[in-house]
Amino acid sequence: MARKKTFIVVFVVAAVLIAAVTGSVYNATQHVPEFYTEALHVEPTTAHETGEVLEEQVFAFSNQVKKPRPWSLRLTDKQINSWLAADLKEKFPELLPEHIQDPRIAVKGKTLLVGCKYNGQSLNSILAVSLDCFLVEGEPNVVGIQLHNVTAGALPIPIGQLLSEIDTYAGKAEIPIRWQQRDGDPVALVTIPTTGKEIEGEIRIDALEFKDGEILLSGETIKTEEELEAEATEETQTPMASPPVSEPPAES
Template identity: 60%
Template sequence: MKLSWKIAAAAFLTLLLALGGVGVYLYQAAQYVPEFYTQALEIEPAQAKETGEILEEQVFAFTNEVRKPSRWQLRLTNDQINGWLASDLEEKFPKLLPEGMHDPRIAIEERQVKLGCRFEGQQFHSVLSLEVDAYLVEDEENVVAIQIHNVSAGSLPFPLGSLLNEISRRAEEAKIPLRWQQVDGDPVALVTVPSEGDEIDGTIRIDTLELRKGEILLAGETTKTPEVESGPSEPVAPEATTDQEIKTASRPMSTLP
């Protein structure tokens, strides 16, 4: 009988040590910080303010170009985006990020964007990170696909359900047309960019979305809406326009369950 108690005590102690070891491993894994995020945080306040102002100037000029019939493009760099995130996001959009999240940063690579931010909950602190691919959907006008994968808290996998619900809720609040589909087992957000608007003198068509090393390029054109003459005469045919036809690689999609 005494031997059985000793065996039970030893087994219980072994279990406690095992659980403790797992706990330590999980804690350390949750504290892991991706290298891209560490590098993106290394920006001086003065530099962040300067590059953030450059981004705002470019975006302001871009919005004016899009409203008029013309060929347009917008090129933004890692430094500009991270500078704006560091110097302007919290001040100008204090409620944009969910509670507990702060210091978002990005790293743009070839055909991929890495995103990271700090998360501080009541009992959990970590750096959340994910990778997304962004591309135009073939055969659908002005539809941008954002494929989400490799979502992590530190080096641990992070459940997608709450993240997707939060994205859907924010899109609905902002009245952004969004629907979900699936590619290669990954959730894909399909965002439709409106082609017309009250302040737009024509029709918008996006034909280029490229993720390059350190920068993102968006390009397209705004074409004048053809006017139709009133009266018995035949309608005037629209003038032919030359569009730069850029097709992205098609990917099979199926609706998420």
Template identity: 40%
Template sequence: MRKAIRYLLITTAVVLGLLGIAVLGLYQAAQREPEFYQQAMRESTVDYAQAGNELEQSMLDLHNEVRSIGTWEAVFTEDQINGWLVADMPEKFPNVLPRGTQEPRVAIDTDAIRVACKFDNGKFTTVVSMLLDVDLTTDTNTVAVRVSKLRAGALPVPLKQFLDKIAVAARRGDISLRWRQLDGDPVALVTVPVSHEDYAHREIYVDSIELREGEIHLAGHTEHKHVPLLNASIQLGASNTVQR
């Protein structure tokens, strides 16, 4: 009996030791930060306020350019986006990020956008990261954003809870968003309205979105708003009636 108890104690100690090693390994894995995020957080050469202002100016220029009939294009850089995330978003849109999320950064490659941020729920702190593949779909003005490789540190994380947070953030930002699946990965479909009250008698079309090293290139065109023949006839008839 004594030997059996001794073996039981030894076995228990070994199991606890293995569990401790596993927990330590999981903790260390959860504390790992993506290399691009470490670099972005160390970046000291970027004037975030200036970069953020440049992004807002580029957005304003685009807003004005799409008012004119013809083609238009815009380029948004990685530094501009990160500058805006650091210097402008916390003050101007304090409630967009889910609770516990802070210090977001992006890195733009030719094939995907890498996104990471710190997440702190009061008990546990880690860096959450993911890949975003961006493509323009065949549906008018609809952009597909495929979400993959969600990690907390180096550990895979179930996507659902974070997708719910993204959906909430989209609603707060008044963004039209719906979800579908592609090879097991969730894909957010974001539709840019063709018509908007700010662009009277105009229709806005997005023709291409291209990722380049450190940049997002956007191009499209603006057309005169199509007036249905029936409405035009009614308007013409009303005009003739007034003239009589």
């Protein structure tokens, strides 16, 4: 009888502990990061207008980089979130998988925060990740993206599955990615193409900067050595115009 009572007590205590742990884990997954709550507040009346301004900026920027000249682009996280809220689903309905909804970003200091709603078979939560983005020294046009602090709500989650999904979608978009480690975190190395359709030269990124609420990108499109040599050859082969022949003065 004593053993039976002991077993019942142990069972009840174990059940209570399991329920408490399960409840704590569930509550932790339902936590909403403060930055995501703020980023979700987009005024519907101005979202489309702000999104259109962003598209105009990006379009103008894409024209800038086509010609040999310095160029720059400045975007705010509010502009990007307005576009994500008003235009992403309408203009690119197949871009995100079904279990990902309402992506938003925030730039806090030099850190980029990215969050979204995740509705999976075994988990409904807010996924968030903090990123550090930088130009890789000694590798022209290579951007490093360091991933850390990946969470579901307030609960840290293994990063392996996220890396696998990143590789999958990068492969579909034909974006080559290399992986390295930095301070114990995975770093995706993405090479920005230096040439492209209608680009008269090579793209060179000089600066990528994140500061509160803003993303700044600057660089220059420069003529290639082949283009410079071709221009020089064309100049040397072009015959110089003969000076005009002066007529003799008329007799008085």
